[in-house]
Amino acid sequence: MSSHLVDECAAPPKNCFRLVVLGTARVGKTAIVSRFLFNQYDDQYTPTIEDFHRKMYRIRGEVYRLDILDTSGVHPFPAMRRLSFLTGDLFILVYSVDNYESYMEVMRLREQILESKASCKTRTAAPPMIIAGNKADRPESEREVLYDEVAKWVSTVKKCAFLETSAKKNGNINELFQTLFELAKLPPEMSPSLHRRVSIGDQAWEAAKKGISFYPRGKQDDNPLGVVSPHARRPSLRSDLIEAEAKAEQEQRRAEKPSIPKISSALSPYRSQYRSCTWMSLLRQAFQGLVRPAGGQVCRLQVQHRCYNAPAAGHVQVDMNSDTGVATVRLNRPPVNSLNLDVLTELSIALEKLETDRSCRAMVLASAVPGIFSAGLDIMEMYKSTPERCVAFWRALQDAWLNLYGSRLITMAAIEGHSPAGGCLLAMSCDYRVMADGKFQIGLNETRLGIVAPFWFTDVMLCTIGHRETEKALQLGAMYSAQQALSIGLVDKVVPADQVMSTVQTELKSWLQIPDAARVITKTSMRKQVLDRLSSQKEKDAQFFADFILRESVQKSLGAYIASLQKRKS
Numbered sequence: 227m228s229s230h231l232v233d234e235c236a237a238p239p240k241n242c243f244r245l246v247v248l249g250t251a252r253v254g255k256t257a258i259v260s261r262f263l264f265n266q267y268d269d270q271y272t273p274t275i276e277d278f279h280r281k282m283y284r285i286r287g288e289v290y291r292l293d294i295l296d297t298s299g300v301h302p303f304p305a306m307r308r309l310s311f312l313t314g315d316l317f318i319l320v321y322s323v324d325n326y327e328s329y330m331e332v333m334r335l336r337e338q339i340l341e342s343k344a345s346c347k348t349r350t351a352a353p354p355m356i357i358a359g360n361k362a363d364r365p366e367s368e369r370e371v372l373y374d375e376v377a378k379w380v381s382t383v384k385k386c387a388f389l390e391t392s393a394k395k396n397g398n399i400n401e402l403f404q405t406l407f408e409l410a411k412l413p414p415e416m417s418p419s420l421h422r423r424v425s426i427g428d429q430a431w432e433a434a435k436k437g438i439s440f441y442p443r444g445k446q447d448d449n450p451l452g453v454v455s456p457h458a459r460r461p462s463l464r465s466d467l468i469e470a471e472a473k474a475e476q477e478q479r480r481a482e483k484p485s486i487p488k489i490s491s492a493l494s495p496y497r498s499q500y501r502s503c504t505w506m507s508l509l510r511q512a513f514q515g516l517v518r519p520a521g522g523q524v525c526r527l528q529v530q531h532r533c534y535n536a537p538a539a540g541h542v543q544v545d546m547n548s549d550t551g552v553a554t555v556r557l558n559r560p561p562v563n564s565l566n567l568d569v570l571t572e573l574s575i576a577l578e579k580l581e582t583d584r585s586c587r588a589m590v591l592a593s594a595v596p597g598i599f600s601a602g603l604d605i606m607e608m609y610k611s612t613p614e615r616c617v618a619f620w621r622a623l624q625d626a627w628l629n630l631y632g633s634r635l636i637t638m639a640a641i642e643g644h645s646p647a648g649g650c651l652l653a654m655s656c657d658y659r660v661m662a663d664g665k666f667q668i669g670l671n672e673t674r675l676g677i678v679a680p681f682w683f684t685d686v687m688l689c690t691i692g693h694r695e696t697e698k699a700l701q702l703g704a705m706y707s708a709q710q711a712l713s714i715g716l717v718d719k720v721v722p723a724d725q726v727m728s729t730v731q732t733e734l735k736s737w738l739q740i741p742d743a744a745r746v747i748t749k750t751s752m753r754k755q756v757l758d759r760l761s762s763q764k765e766k767d768a769q770f771f772a773d774f775i776l777r778e779s780v781q782k783s784l785g786a787y788i789a790s791l792q793k794r795k796s
């Protein structure tokens with residue numbers, strides 16, 4: 227390695243770290259990051275959705291990479307948030323000294339991070355964290371959080387430090403990072419005052435990446451230096467997971483130095499259980515601690531590098547048309563687009579990304595699998611599962627649904643095939659539904675499986691077809707043809723299969739003519755009550771699902787239903 231090369235790719239995994247900055251809105255998270263990276267302060271407040279920065283260092287001949295995720299204070303995107311907990315190596319939790327609620331949020335955040343890390347069974351240790359009591363420059367009369375109270379709390383928690391800061395006055399910002407880096411055993415030179423900041427233009431950066439020195443010819447400089455990457459882009463979910471898994475592996479190796487079972491043979495038993503799962507998704511589940519390979523050992527990463535080179539899982543394909551502002555999201559999990567943990571997580575994140583994409587105004591939900599919209603929830607996720615996996619699965623479903631039903635976008639379902647149960651829920655959660663005429667069926671058929679549609683499925687159906695029809699439909703587990711669905715208002719239009727997409731596009735034209743703000747306010751006011759009902763009891767609902775679905779009698783019904791599906795086929 228050239229000693230002068232500070233290249234994003236040159237940092238070995240052991241030298242790559244992700245710092246996640248969390249806290250409620252308006253506590254100064256972005257201001258702290260901006261001070262650290264650019265020594266700048268901007269008095270204007272612009273809410274952050276999620277900003278990503280990258281700083282590269284050359285310290286004592288080694289290259290280090292620090293990624294900084296500056297998160298949103300309001301968190302309408304739970305999947306993105308959970309991912310930030312999982313992928314963070316070190317954390318800054320920010321509250322404002324003039325806002326007690328923001329301090330309480332910091333305490334909650336710490337718990338949530340620990341919970342997330344614990345649920346990923348390969349990583350159990352508490353990550354290094356620092357609590358920043360920002361806006362310490364505020365007059366004492368405005369103070370709501372006492373220094374001593376926080377100091378007392380922090381003294382009782384592991385791997386955690388505390389400082390009051392002022393991003394505005396540049397008070398304790400250097401110390402904040404220095405303390406955190408010490409806690410995380412990172413090189414102290416990463417602190418702002420202990421390295422030379424290199425301002426680098428795009429051309430120089432490109433030169434550096436090609437290995438050309440950006441120092442004047444012949445001049446040696448072995449002092450630590452740091453450079454903010456001008457091209458930092460948030461890595462994809464896939465890269466996030468790969469990196470987090472690599473780290474988990476590293477940590478575990480350091481912790482116990484076990485023998486490394488071959489992942490291919492260790493995971494083989496799950497190939498049949500999770501039909502059409504890709505290696506990537508199995509790895510992801512293993513990483514989440516939800517799939518235990520043979521012998522109960524946690525999967526190792528040794529062969530994961532090979533798996534990562536395999537084609538992307540791609541259970542959710544997004545095609546964004548930037549001319550029209552319309553995105554098409556296609557479910558792609560043959561043979562029947564059943565919704566497992568993996569698909570739901572990918573769907574949630576795809577929806578969150580579109581939600582934050584200002585150029586996107588509408589979304590068409592469709593299928594990449596001919597003859598199927600979605601067969602609903604993957605029954606194998608509910609059959610002979612574990613309480614932990616059930617809860618994780620249900621949370622993923624809740625998040626995907628909250629994102630879809632609560633979306634600011636115009637959402638249209640192009641139903642070009644069967645759409646039972648969870649598939650029907652997805653379709654009903656859109657603003658408009660066009661269904662293919664013919665043999666395909668749609669409906670909430672849960673009772674036929676010996677299970678019960680949860681209250682939020684029922685709420686959505688009530689809003690769509692009214693009380694009387696819902697009561698009949700749910701008790702009977704009724705599946706409707708497209709024409710029947712049209713007659714009760716379950717779908718809005720029925721057309722020949724080859725005209726579904728073009729009909730959606732035509733219908734979209736009139737929706738796109740309505741000013742977004744007025745439409746979004748109207749949509750929100752119509753849907754808020756239903757959304758709030760689930761949002762206020764997500765954990766209770768997830769626990770209730772796990773308890774219900776794992777009952778012996780329910781498992782028996784599911785077993786019989788699976789057998790009937792297989793029999794019907796043969």
Ligand SMILES: CCCCCCCCCCC/C=C/C(=O)SCCNC(=O)CCNC(=O)[C@H](O)C(C)(C)COP(=O)(O)OP(=O)(O)OC[C@H]1O[C@@H](n2cnc3c(N)ncnc32)[C@H](O)[C@@H]1OP(=O)(O)O
Pocket residue numbers: 561562564598600601602603604605606644646647648649671672675677678679680681770771774775791792795
């Ligand atoms: C007091 C209140 C308490 C509330 C607590 C909560 C309770 C729990 C609530 C849970 C809510 C559940 C929602 C759901 O979505 S459950 C899923 C319901 N889905 C179905 O019933 C669909 C079943 N499938 C079909 O009817 C057909 O497959 C379909 C019409 C969709 C397509 O038919 P086709 O002939 O094209 O395909 P096959 O039937 O041959 O299927 C191909 C293979 O796929 C398997 N399959 C099908 N559906 C599913 C599924 N949903 N999950 C997993 N696997 C599925 C099928 O068995 C075939 O497999 P093999 O090839 O191995 O035979």
